[in-house]
Amino acid sequence: MNDGIRRGMERQLRDWRREVGGGSRRVGWKIGFNDPRAQARFGLEATLVGHLRERSQVAPGRALALEAGMDAMAEVEIALELSADVPPGGDLGEARAAIGRILPALEFVDFARPFENVETILAHDIFHHAVVFGSQGTGRQGPSLEGVTATAWKNDEHVADGDMRLVPADLAEVVRHVADTLGAFGERLLEGERIISGSLVTPIPVRAGDRIRADLGPLGEIAVELS
8 A cells, every 4th residue: 555545544534533433423435446547547556445424425315415616426336235344354255245235326526626646535535525325125135246237317318328347246346445445544344334336437527407317227226316
């Protein structure tokens, strides 16, 4: 782990610990820079890890407010819900067994946030603004992505098809990476937490008044109105 990533994670987790210590519920974690082209731009050898906040989680059916000055983008993602703790340093089998559900998700990011270097990007939680998870009924048991696709619409216009190669075929690799990254900073991946595993589409520019909808095949649909 290079010094920039270490310093960025330390700054990010310092803010996260402050929120959790103040009573905020642990929601989970996010994968960033899962596109190899973006990794190459910043000289990365692996994806980055950020956190999800209680205050940035939007309930299905609720409008998501965008803030003035944002360079807002929507990302279609797959969320993994954990049915067991995953300690660092384990094997893929342990991580695989801990995946209880797979859900559709939409993440909204703000590219107006600092973009200078990896440390700054991590310190500002990899552009995270908000996350919306699909309803509980759209998940399914087991870690398989068989038959899963991703298609996105903005205001009923088809705008993107997902590239499933941007997520490991074995989702245990995502869980293992997050658990080991957190372990390097004295943290643990816990039962009930969720991981969004990186965008399946090129980020979609959005603004207030837009409606974003995504269909992930057997995982179901997810939609959100922006205000």
